[in-house]
Amino acid sequence: MPKAYWVTTYRAINDTDKMQAYSALAGPAIQAGGGRFLARGTAAKAFENGIAQRVVLIEFDSVDQAVATHDSPAYQAALKALGGGADRDIRIVEGV
Numbered sequence: 871m872p873k874a875y876w877v878t879t880y881r882a883i884n885d886t887d888k889m890q891a892y893s894a895l896a897g898p899a900i901q902a903g904g905g906r907f908l909a910r911g912t913a914a915k916a917f918e919n920g921i922a923q924r925v926v927l928i929e930f931d932s933v934d935q936a937v938a939t940h941d942s943p944a945y946q947a948a949l950k951a952l953g954g955g956a957d958r959d960i961r962i963v964e965g966v
Contacts, residue, residue, distance in 0.1 A: 873965040880924040888955025895948035903939025
């Protein structure tokens with residue numbers, strides 16, 4: 871079964887306090903779901919229509935595991951804490 875990758879790209883961080891509250895809850899929720907952080911931080915370089923803002927890359931053993939983690943009560947609590955604190959995009963893709 872191919873691994874899965876959860877990719878989050880941020881267009882803007884609107885509220886750093888909400889972002890910190892989200893991060894305090896999201897990291898443990900993602901790790902509890904089997905996620906392994908591979909990269910996180912400001913983009914080193916952005917091309918085409920990219921924005922040099924925060925990017926997070928997380929590896930999971932499967933798409934099902936990544937989706938289950940996203941839908942888990944622990945991660946949903948993190949999303950609630952984030953509220954409108956960031957404008958971002960999350961995608962889960964299957965590895966090759």
